[in-house]
Amino acid sequence: MFKRISCVLAAVFLFAGLISVHAQEQTISINSGAGSEVWFISGEPSLVINGFDLNALGVPLPAVINRVSISVDRPTPGVPVEVVIYQDPNGGSPVDAVLVSRTQVDITSAGVFTVNLPEPVTVTQPAVWIGFYLPVDFRFLGDTSGSSVLTYWAWTPGGTFDLANLASAQVLGPADGSAPVNINMNGRARITAGITPTAAAAAGAGIVQTEGSGDVNLGVLAPFAECEGVLYDTADELSSYLNAINVHCDTVPVWLAPPSPTGFERRGGLYDLQFYKDFGILPGRLTIAVTHCIRPLPEDLSRAVIGLAHGAPREWRILPSQRFGDLVCAEVRFGGNLSYFVPFGS
Numbered sequence: 001m002f003k004r005i006s007c008v009l010a011a012v013f014l015f016a017g018l019i020s021v022h023a024q025e026q027t028i029s030i031n032s033g034a035g036s037e038v039w040f041i042s043g044e045p046s047l048v049i050n051g052f053d054l055n056a057l058g059v060p061l062p063a064v065i066n067r068v069s070i071s072v073d074r075p076t077p078g079v080p081v082e083v084v085i086y087q088d089p090n091g092g093s094p095v096d097a098v099l100v101s102r103t104q105v106d107i108t109s110a111g112v113f114t115v116n117l118p119e120p121v122t123v124t125q126p127a128v129w130i131g132f133y134l135p136v137d138f139r140f141l142g143d144t145s146g147s148s149v150l151t152y153w154a155w156t157p158g159g160t161f162d163l164a165n166l167a168s169a170q171v172l173g174p175a176d177g178s179a180p181v182n183i184n185m186n187g188r189a190r191i192t193a194g195i196t197p198t199a200a201a202a203a204g205a206g207i208v209q210t211e212g213s214g215d216v217n218l219g220v221l222a223p224f225a226e227c228e229g230v231l232y233d234t235a236d237e238l239s240s241y242l243n244a245i246n247v248h249c250d251t252v253p254v255w256l257a258p259p260s261p262t263g264f265e266r267r268g269g270l271y272d273l274q275f276y277k278d279f280g281i282l283p284g285r286l287t288i289a290v291t292h293c294i295r296p297l298p299e300d301l302s303r304a305v306i307g308l309a310h311g312a313p314r315e316w317r318i319l320p321s322q323r324f325g326d327l328v329c330a331e332v333r334f335g336g337n338l339s340y341f342v343p344f345g346s
């Protein structure tokens with residue numbers, strides 16, 4: 001049945017295209033205006049997904065999706081919501097897109113709800129579809145400008161369908177007013193994602209070390225007793241997290257290092273980072289990054305960049321790195337192996 005539109009308006013200040021969070025992690029969005037309109041799910045659970053052309057958005061491949069967000073007007077607490085990510089080998093309709101991630105969440109409050117994925121998702125195709133399989137009575141926001149061809153709806157009247165096979169949905173189509181969906185959103189769902197090029201893509205995109213500002217307070221940095229030459233920002237631990245986490249580092253044998261990323265050579269020691277809270281190791285992506293610094297060999301100082309290996313199996317990501325004196329620093333959002341690298345041929 002038709003998914004009906006309410007007349008409630010809300011101002012949500014998002015911008016179209018690629019929003020830079022820092023030099024590597026980016027937020028992808030296809031929204032183009034500040035005005036929003038509320039849509040709700042009626043009749044049966046429905047999938048709402050946005051299509052992203054990563055080439056057009058300037059994201060080099062392969063890339064890793066770390067988080068997904070949706071703007072919520074009214075949630076349905078206690079009723080599961082499925083977060084899904086597909087990659088599409090040929091673009092166009094997502095009918096043959098391949099499911100690469102599926103995460104169940106409980107959305108309990110209005111506003112921008114962000115899902116930090118339990119496992120980062122690597123995508124290798126330029127066409128990616130990201131969305132939410134929403135329960136009846138759930139209300140979400142769509143912008144009120146632009147074409148709706150990149151927001152698709154899918155449902156089966158009176159029932160459910162297999163999210164791993166979009167062709168199994170009895171209704172699947174764009175929200176531009178055309179059949180079989182017959183919904184004209186006059187805009188797109190406010191669904192965004194955080195994405196990070198992999199180390200190989202980062203090398204191809206030219207992510208390198210930059211020189212940091214001279215007025216940065218390095219006095220908040222403290223060395224790890226177990227990891228010679230590695231320091232971390234104590235203000236991130238004590239102020240940003242209100243001392244609710246503990247940061248731990250161990251030195252591990254270099255033969256345990258994952259293979260170096262294309263275009264880079266690993267140098268120096270190999271370290272293992274863990275972030276702890278009351279209940280044990282913090283899993284997944286940190287909501288607030290913790291700055292870590294490495295003191296590289298003097299001959300490597302001008303070109304060193306920090307790499308972090310996480311996931312299963314662990315894979316190196318080259319992090320945007322800045323030089324402060326004899327230190328090279330980067331924002332770290334995952335536990336895992338830490339080391340520094342120099343580009344080949346530099």
